[in-house]
Amino acid sequence: MVFxxxxxxxxxxxxxxxxxxxxxxxxxxxxxVIGPNGCGKTTLMDLMCGHKRPxxxxxxxxxRDLASYPKRELARRIAVVPQEYPVNFPYTAREMVMMxxxxxxxxxxxxxxxxxxxxxxxxxxxxxxxxxDRLVTELSGGEKQRVVFARAMAQQTPxxxxxxxxxxxxxxxxxxxxxxxADRVRQHRATVVAVMHDINLALxxxxxxxxxxxxxxxxxxxxxxxxxxxxxxxxxxxxxxxxREPAVNAAQVTFVR
Amino acid sequence: xxxxxxxxxKIRSCPLxxxxxxxxxxxxxxxxxxxxxxxxxxxxxxxxxxxASAVTGFSDLTEGIAPISKAAVIKVRxxxxxxAALVGGTLAVAGAVYQGILLNPLADPxxxxxxxxxxxxxxxxxxxNVSMLGGFSVPLFAFAGAAATLxxxxxxxxxxxxxxxxxxxxxxxxxxAILSAGISFLKYMADExxxxxxxxxxxxxxxxxxxxxxxxxxxxxxxxxxxxxxxRDLNLMSLGTRTAASMGVSAHxxxxxxxxxxSLMAAVCVSITGIIGFVGLLVPHLVRSVxxxxxxxxxxxxxxxxxxxxxxxxxxxxxVLPHELPIGVLTALxxxxxxxxxxRRRQMGAMGHGF
Numbered sequence: 001m002v003f004x005x006x007x008x009x010x011x012x013x014x015x016x017x018x019x020x021x022x023x024x025x026x027x028x029x030x031x032x033v034i035g036p037n038g039c040g041k042t043t044l045m046d047l048m049c050g051h052k053r054p055x056x057x058x059x060x061x062x063x064r065d066l067a068s069y070p071k072r073e074l075a076r077r078i079a080v081v082p083q084e085y086p087v088n089f090p091y092t093a094r095e096m097v098m099m100x101x102x103x104x105x106x107x108x109x110x111x112x113x114x115x116x117x118x119x120x121x122x123x124x125x126x127x128x129x130x131x132x133d134r135l136v137t138e139l140s141g142g143e144k145q146r147v148v149f150a151r152a153m154a155q156q157t158p159x160x161x162x163x164x165x166x167x168x169x170x171x172x173x174x175x176x177x178x179x180x181x182a183d184r185v186r187q188h189r190a191t192v193v194a195v196m197h198d199i200n201l202a203l204x205x206x207x208x209x210x211x212x213x214x215x216x217x218x219x220x221x222x223x224x225x226x227x228x229x230x231x232x233x234x235x236x237x238x239x240x241x242x243x244r245e246p247a248v249n250a251a252q253v254t255f256v257r
Numbered sequence: 258x259x260x261x262x263x264x265x266x267k268i269r270s271c272p273l274x275x276x277x278x279x280x281x282x283x284x285x286x287x288x289x290x291x292x293x294x295x296x297x298x299x300x301x302x303x304x305x306x307x308x309a310s311a312v313t314g315f316s317d318l319t320e321g322i323a324p325i326s327k328a329a330v331i332k333v334r335x336x337x338x339x340x341a342a343l344v345g346g347t348l349a350v351a352g353a354v355y356q357g358i359l360l361n362p363l364a365d366p367x368x369x370x371x372x373x374x375x376x377x378x379x380x381x382x383x384x385x386n387v388s389m390l391g392g393f394s395v396p397l398f399a400f401a402g403a404a405a406t407l408x409x410x411x412x413x414x415x416x417x418x419x420x421x422x423x424x425x426x427x428x429x430x431x432x433x434a435i436l437s438a439g440i441s442f443l444k445y446m447a448d449e450x451x452x453x454x455x456x457x458x459x460x461x462x463x464x465x466x467x468x469x470x471x472x473x474x475x476x477x478x479x480x481x482x483x484x485x486x487x488x489r490d491l492n493l494m495s496l497g498t499r500t501a502a503s504m505g506v507s508a509h510x511x512x513x514x515x516x517x518x519x520s521l522m523a524a525v526c527v528s529i530t531g532i533i534g535f536v537g538l539l540v541p542h543l544v545r546s547v548x549x550x551x552x553x554x555x556x557x558x559x560x561x562x563x564x565x566x567x568x569x570x571x572x573x574x575x576x577v578l579p580h581e582l583p584i585g586v587l588t589a590l591x592x593x594x595x596x597x598x599x600x601r602r603r604q605m606g607a608m609g610h611g612f
Contacts, residue, residue, distance in 0.1 A: 046499075049502070049503050050502065050503075051499055051502045051503065071502065071505045071506060071507050072505035073505075074505065075503065075504045075505030076505075078503070079503070080499075080500075080503035082499050082500060082503070085496065085497065085500060086360065086496070086497050087496065088360045088361075088362070088495065089357070089495050089545070089550035090545070090546075090549065090550055091492075091549070091550055091551070092269075092549070095549070095551060099489075099492060099493060099496075099504060100504070102489050102492075102493065102504060102505065103504060103505040105489075107486070107489070133266065155504070161503075
């Protein structure tokens with residue numbers, strides 16, 4: 001068991017963002033978090049990467065309280081692709097991805113040849129090799145997102161937290177990046193937790209879904225079992241039909257109204 | 258268009274030590290050249306001999322050089338020249354760190370009210386004619402003012418919900434506004450002594466002593482090393498606290514600590530020389546647009562560039578202009594328009610390079 005969340009609550013002032021959340025996440029699992037805007041998905045991500053501390057409840061990583069990990073050690077275990085990543089300074093894409101290696105480098109040593117090779121290979125795997133020498137400040141939204149994703153991949157952590165990793169991507173690159181994340185799960189038994197808005201992509205790549213509404217867990221479990229039209233109606237207020245799509249070997253949702 | 262042009266790319270990938278050796282050599286050359294310039298002209302090689310004899314202790318190196326040249330170089334010019342270089346370098350480093358942490362290209366070492374605090378402290382000392390501490394009374398009051406202001410600003414930002422960039426900048430502006438009203442009041446009270454006050458506020462490197470230069474070196478050296486030590490953390494913090502936190506940096510602890518460190522560095526500079534603007538804003542900008550924003554390179558290169566820039570400016574006002582101009586006025590007069598130029602080029606996208 002990688003993550004164990006017990007009775008987690010978190011509030012912004014008087015507004016409760018997460019209420020009594022229980023979750024257990026295993027190694028080798030791809031988890032998709034879905035839910036309407038403002039249901040606490042990003043807050044959940046912030047809690048799980050240690051950026052915010054839960055108001056109450058217990059949050060353990062590998063059986064140890066998350067807050068007890070030194071920040072640098074945590075960065076070797078968890079990589080995050082945030083939803084927003086303001087870039088105010090003209091780093092090149094390669095410099096940006098190299099930052100993903102910082103948690104692994106001793107403070108005074110320069111990046112090794114291995115680090116450089118890994119950075120270039122990661123950029124190439126994200127189809128961003130051509131961006132390596134370009135300035136991040138001048139990339140398009142989607143290009144920037146691929147670079148930030150590559151940085152998280154270069155961090156080579158057993159846990160990947162993705163907050164809407166496909167928000168700015170065209171469908172081809174969205175599929176590519178999700179495939180890369182799924183590869184990590186299959187080949188390295190990594191744990192991926194991805195906040196996703198596209199339910200069909202979630203059904204296709206995730207092993208388990210976590211549906212949230214008003215800071216609570218509305219449903220959770222294996223993708224095809226946990227997603228029922230009634231639950232979609234309850235969580236999103238939308239009528240939907242679910243069919244199996246043999247071409248992708250997964251259930252797919254059609255929204256009726 | 259958006260790929261850096263080849264020259265810049267070459268500079269960005271050139272080994273850091275080569276750039277630093279080059280800049281250090283230029284700085285040494287400037288120091289030596291500047292030491293020969295002024296009312297008493299001393300030849301370049303004579304200056305070299307005088308400096309060599311001062312460093313090594315061999316007095317026969319200076320044989321045949323007029324004692325007045327020796328005194329001018331060692332007692333009068335060198336402390337001033339070194340002070341100028343150290344202040345320029347320190348302000349540039351402080352500016353680079355400020356801009357990185359506050360994610361704001363307009364930040365400079367005075368963003369957190371250090372200059373207004375120092376000015377207020379100095380005004381009080383000058384107005385009340387405090388002299389119990391001899392020549393150090395004004396600098397000490399200025400430093401106390403700067404440190405107290407910094408504490409108030411940090412406290413205000415923290416109580417407003419944390420050391421976020423906008424909280425810190427706003428708190429700095431509020432406190433600085435109050436203090437500048439206070440300074441105006443003190444000026445009004447000062448009556449005919451107002452000229453001393455105004456002159457101090459404009460900044461000057463005139464009549465700096467070896468004690469001043471030593472104090473500046475003691476602050477600039479370790480302070481810059483601290484900043485270089487945290488250069489990778491600064492890179493991550495310049496991407497925002499959330500990213501920094503997810504990549505192993507406790508930004509909520511490190512950023513106030515580093516801001517206090519560089520503010521105190523700036524405070525020492527201000528206390529000794531008065532307010533010298535634009536160096537801390539301009540130098541990191543220019544260095545970043547040439548060498549890139551990586552702090553491991555930005556900080557040391559800024560140090561040397563700032564040192565060279567302020568040394569040249571001070572030498573111009575001291576030895577070239579017919580009448581000595583306050584250095585703060587000169588840097589603003591030259592730096593301001595130049596900054597407009599850089600800003601315009603950037604806005605028109607001709608630089609293709611952020612700032």
